[in-house]
Structure formats: structure tokens, C-alpha cells
Amino acid sequence: xxxxxxxxxxxxxxxxATKNPIQALNREEFIPNLSYDSVIFGFNGKQLxxxxxxxxxxxLFALPGGFVKRNESLDNAVKRGVKERTGLxxxxxxxxxxxxxxxxxxxxAMKRVLEGNNLDVxxxxxxLDRFISVSYYALINYDEVAPVPDELSDSIDWxxxxxxxxxxxxxxxxxxxxxxxxxxxxxxxxxGINLLPSKFTMKQLQEVYEAILGEELRRTxxxxxxxxMNILERHEKLFQGKAHKAPYLYSFxxxxxxxxxxxxxxx
Amino acid sequence: xxxxxxxxxxxxxxxxATKNPIQALNREEFIPNLSYDSVIFGFNGKQLxxxxxxxxxxxLFALPGGFVKRNESLDNAVKRGVKERTGLxxxxxxxxxxxxxxxxxxxxAMKRVLEGNNLDVxxxxxxLDRFISVSYYALINYDEVAPVPDELSDSIDWxxxxxxxxxxxxxxxxxxxxxxxxxxxxxxxxxGINLLPSKFTMKQLQEVYEAILGEELRRTxxxxxxxxMNILERHEKLFQGKAHKAPYLYSFxxxxxxxxxxxxxxx
Numbered sequence: 010x011x012x013x014x015x016x017x018x019x020x021x022x023x024x025x026a027t028k029n030p031i032q033a034l035n036r037e038e039f040i041p042n043l044s045y046d047s048v049i050f051g052f053n054g055k056q057l058x059x060x061x062x063x064x065x066x067x068x069l070f071a072l073p074g075g076f077v078k079r080n081e082s083l084d085n086a087v088k089r090g091v092k093e094r095t096g097l098x099x100x101x102x103x104x105x106x107x108x109x110x111x112x113x114x115x116x117x118a119m120k121r122v123l124e125g126n127n128l129d130v131x132x133x134x135x136x137l138d139r140f141i142s143v144s145y146y147a148l149i150n151y152d153e154v155a156p157v158p159d160e161l162s163d164s165i166d167w168x169x170x171x172x173x174x175x176x177x178x179x180x181x182x183x184x185x186x187x188x189x190x191x192x193x194x195x196x197x198x199x200x201g202i203n204l205l206p207s208k209f210t211m212k213q214l215q216e217v218y219e220a221i222l223g224e225e226l227r228r229t230x231x232x233x234x235x236x237x238m239n240i241l242e243r244h245e246k247l248f249q250g251k252a253h254k255a256p257y258l259y260s261f262x263x264x265x266x267x268x269x270x271x272x273x274x275x276x
Numbered sequence: 277x278x279x280x281x282x283x284x285x286x287x288x289x290x291x292x293a294t295k296n297p298i299q300a301l302n303r304e305e306f307i308p309n310l311s312y313d314s315v316i317f318g319f320n321g322k323q324l325x326x327x328x329x330x331x332x333x334x335x336l337f338a339l340p341g342g343f344v345k346r347n348e349s350l351d352n353a354v355k356r357g358v359k360e361r362t363g364l365x366x367x368x369x370x371x372x373x374x375x376x377x378x379x380x381x382x383x384x385a386m387k388r389v390l391e392g393n394n395l396d397v398x399x400x401x402x403x404l405d406r407f408i409s410v411s412y413y414a415l416i417n418y419d420e421v422a423p424v425p426d427e428l429s430d431s432i433d434w435x436x437x438x439x440x441x442x443x444x445x446x447x448x449x450x451x452x453x454x455x456x457x458x459x460x461x462x463x464x465x466x467x468g469i470n471l472l473p474s475k476f477t478m479k480q481l482q483e484v485y486e487a488i489l490g491e492e493l494r495r496t497x498x499x500x501x502x503x504x505m506n507i508l509e510r511h512e513k514l515f516q517g518k519a520h521k522a523p524y525l526y527s528f529x530x531x532x533x534x535x536x537x538x539x540x541x542x543x
Contacts, residue, residue, distance in 0.1 A: 083375075110351075139307075141350055
């Protein structure tokens with residue numbers, strides 16, 4: 010009969026076996042030559058940040074990415090990856106571009122990643138081949154996330170968009186295009202809401218816009234435009250001591266942001 | 277010594293050998309499980325149309341698409357396909373979405389296409405596998421194009437967007453999303469310009485906008501907004517008989533539309 014400790018031990022062994030990279034990256038399981046990369050944005054109240062992982066024993070920094078299993082949809086592969094990294098499964102996720110140049114793959118860097126993880130390079134040579142990558146961006150509420158490194162990586166950490174380490178392959182370009190896409194969609198889709206808790210002040214919302222656009226906005230103009238869009242519901246005041254100065258809390262009227270996500274990602 | 281006729285004959289044999297679908301769809305030459313589809317828009321002065329091909333002996337209608345060679349970039353694969361179908365190589369081309377659901381592929385339809393072309397199904401079984409498809413839309417000047425069917429197809433023809441035949445697989449959904457993407461980008465990128473000759477009247481431009489948006493616009497409002505954007509250069513009048521009523525011709529100021537294309541498609 011198993012003691013509780015034995016059960017925990019068994020669970021751990023099974024967990025490690027499941028997480029074994031050699032098993033996890035079995036070439037038969039995945040569609041070859043196709044990967045995804047995710048630009049996961051969070052906002053800490055001041056700065057727009059993204060999640061960057063560092064591979065074991067290589068000094069290489071990269072976007073969290075992965076491969077598509079033969080029996081899962083592209084969108085589900087990305088949802089799975091984001092959930093594994095952030096623990097969140099209700100995430101605003103939108104595909105923005107597929108990168109397919111001949112020069113984007115970097116076999117020597119991938120070889121370093123394999124060697125840094127003590128993996129047999131020959132057994133994983135399909136990873137040294139050319140990859141076309143479908144890129145997604147995700148917007149998450151910074152406070153709800155405890156990033157988890159994957160089995161190949163030392164760490165996964167938040168970096169401010171203006172203070173990124175050197176990224177491998179074309180990942181800097183992917184980040185730049187994600188940011189451009191986010192800016193282009195800020196008005197149309199109100200995506201900024203997804204970076205905030207469900208109730209927020211007008212000042213917090215303005216700070217999100219400013220962080221994404223990289224510029225300061227006039228408070229009165231911003232407030233007039235946002236309220237004119239008739240998308241916010243006003244709640245109680247946020248009391249912080251000085252009651253007469255307490256700002257109102259707002260929420261997004263209907264769950265349009267998530268709705269627009271569902272439309273987007275069912276492909 | 278070859279007579280001129282012999283040379284022409286030899287050229288024809290070589291051409292047919294190159295065009296032989298068995299050779300053209302050699303599995304070794306292409307990235308597996310990945311295809312592209314193109315939604316090629318044209319405007320005949322009244323309606324927005326797209327190019328649809330019909331496969332030999334199947335009754336199946338589809339978007340022009342194809343596969344990516346191992347030694348060419350994704351963008352170049354699509355450019356090659358559009359050039360083969362339309363003869364044009366300066367085309368406004370933009371990637372808009374990658375479709376990756378598990379249910380999108382239709383092996384039975386692909387089998388009919390192979391059989392309809394008297395091709396060995398077993399030798400082409402990689403085509404019956406799952407495909408993730410990167411979709412692009414193209415905007416071309418209708419008058420400059422003489423569509424050419426590919427080797428698997430009977431015909432390629434223009435169909436108005438509100439009068440499409442039943443399309444195979446998820447191609448109707450791809451068309452719908454392309455149209456939505458085009459509408460969303462109409463203001464931001466002025467893409468409509470690409471559907472017109474280099475010089476056009478304000479009325480022609482308005483008709484393009486109306487065809488894309490599927491609604492009538494007020495002439496005075498439209499003209500004020502477009503001229504207010506300060507993007508058009510005014511040329512001589514288009515004389516058609518009644519000189520005092522002749523409309524001005526306009527062109528796009530700098531080649532921004534093509535520039536924005538170059539930015540977009542270098543991935």
C-alpha cells in the first residue's frame with residue numbers, strides 16, 4: 010500500500026517522465042517544418058513587458074514557442090503552450106503573422122540548445138531543419154501569472170519592451186511586428202482592456218494605452234474619447250483614503266474583448 | 277540541325293515535361309503539411325470579383341493555392357503562384373491569416389482532384405494528409421490580367437463576391453476573412469488604389485470603396501474625406517466630349533501602396 014509520500018514520489022517520477030524532452034519532441038508526434046512563437050504581453054502598471062525564456066547553458070534568449078501536434082489544431086497548440094508557460098487558459102490570443110523566410114532558421118543555435126540540454130543532436134536533427142513560424146500575441150493580466158520555464162529552459166522572465174536581451178533568430182522582428190499589430194488594433198479592438206484587472210480606473214486604462222503607444226496622452230482628451238465610445242460601465246469609487254478624490258472604477262460593458270478573440274482564433 | 281519547327285516542338289515537349297503534375301508535385305520538393313491559398317481580388321468598374329479555379333472532371337471549385345518549395349521563402353512561393361495564374365509580378369499581396377484547424381483538410385476531395393487528373397493517388401498520398409494553409413490576398417488591376425488555369429484545372433475565372441460557386445474545404449471562410457481584412461484595411465492602407473489603373477477619377481475611386489464595403493457612400497462626404505487625407509495628386513481632366521463636365525484624373529501621390537506591400541510581405 011502506498012503511503013502519501015510514496016504517491017507524491019510516484020507522481021514526481023511520472024511527471025519527469027512526461028516532461029522528458031526526448032519524449033516531448035518526438036518527431037513523429039509533430040508536424041515538421043512548422044512552429045509557432047508567442048509574444049506574451051503583460052503590463053505591470055507602468056511598463057509593457059513580454060515573457061522571454063533563456064535556454065539551459067547557452068545564453069540564448071527566445072520567445073516561448075513550440076510545435077503543432079499532428080492531432081491538434083494550430084490554435085490549440087498555441088493555447089497549450091501559453092497555458093504551460095503562464096498557467097492561464099482564458100487568455101486573449103490573436104494570430105498576427107506567419108514568418109517564412111529562408112534565412113530565419115538558425116540550425117547552429119538550435120544545436121546549442123540541444124547540446125545545452127544534453128540531448129542527442131542526431132536524434133533531434135529534424136529540429137535543425139527549416140521552420141516556418143506562425144506568430145501569435147497574447148495579452149494577460151500580469152498579476153495573475155506565475156511564469157513557468159519549459160523543460161529546455163533555465164528561466165522565463167518578464168522584460169520591458171524597451172529593455173529586451175538579444176533574441177535568437179528573427180524573434181526581435183517578431184516582437185516588433187507584434188507591437189505594431191497591437192498598436193494598430195488598440196482602437197479597433199480595445200485589446201488594452203485585457204492587460205487590466207476586470208475593474209480599473211480611467212488612469213490605469215490611460216497608462217495601458219500610453220505603454221503600448223510609447224507616448225503620453227492628454228488626460229482630458231483620452232477620457233472624452235474613451236467615454237464617447239460608450240463601452241465602459243461605471244462602478245463604485247475606488248476609496249483610498251481621500252474620499253473626495255477617489256476615482257471611479259470601470260469595467261468593459263460586455264465581454265467584447267474575449268468575444269473578438271473567439272472570432273479571431275477559430276481557424 | 278534543328279529546323280525552327282523542330283525547335284518549337286522540342287520546346288513544347290520540354291514545357292510539358294516541366295508542367296507534368298507528377299513532377300510538379302514531387303513530395304521531396306515541398307514542405308509537407310503546409311499550403312497557401314490566395315484570394316485574388318479584381319474590380320471590373322462595378323463589382324468586386326475574385327479568381328476561382330475549377331478542377332478537371334470533378335466539379336470542384338477552389339481558391340488558387342499551392343505549396344512552398346523547400347528552397348524558397350513563403351512569400352516567394354505565393355508570388356510565384358500569383359504570377360503563374362495572372363501573369364503579373366508587381367501585385368499588392370498581403371498575408372492575412374493561417375488556417376490550422378484539424379477539420380479543414382478534405383482528403384476525399386483531394387482524391388477526386390488526383391483521379392480527375394489521372395494521377396496515381398498512392399504516389400501523391402502526401403496530398404491527402406492534413407494541411408495548414410497560410411492565406412494571402414492580392415489586389416490587381418482587372419484590365420491587366422489574363423487568368424491562366426494551372427495544370428490540374430479546367431478553368432480559372434472571375435466570380436463576383438456575392439455570386440461565388442460552392443467552394444471546397446474551408447475556402448469560403450478564407451474568402452470571407454479576406455474580405456473582412458480588406459475592409460478593415462481600406463482606410464488605414466488605402467489598398468483600394470491597387471484595384472485601379474494608375475490614373476483614375478474620384479468617381480472610380482468611390483466605386484471601388486463601395487464595392488469593397490458593400491454599401492453606397494455619399495459623394496460629397498467621400499470626396500471631402502479622401503481629399504482631406506492629402507494623398508492624391510491631381511492631373512489633367514478626363515475629356516469625354518462634354519468638356520465642362522470632365523472629371524479630374526488623380527493618382528496616388530507617392531507609391532505608398534506598393535511600399536506598404538514590401539513592408540508587409542518581407543517575413
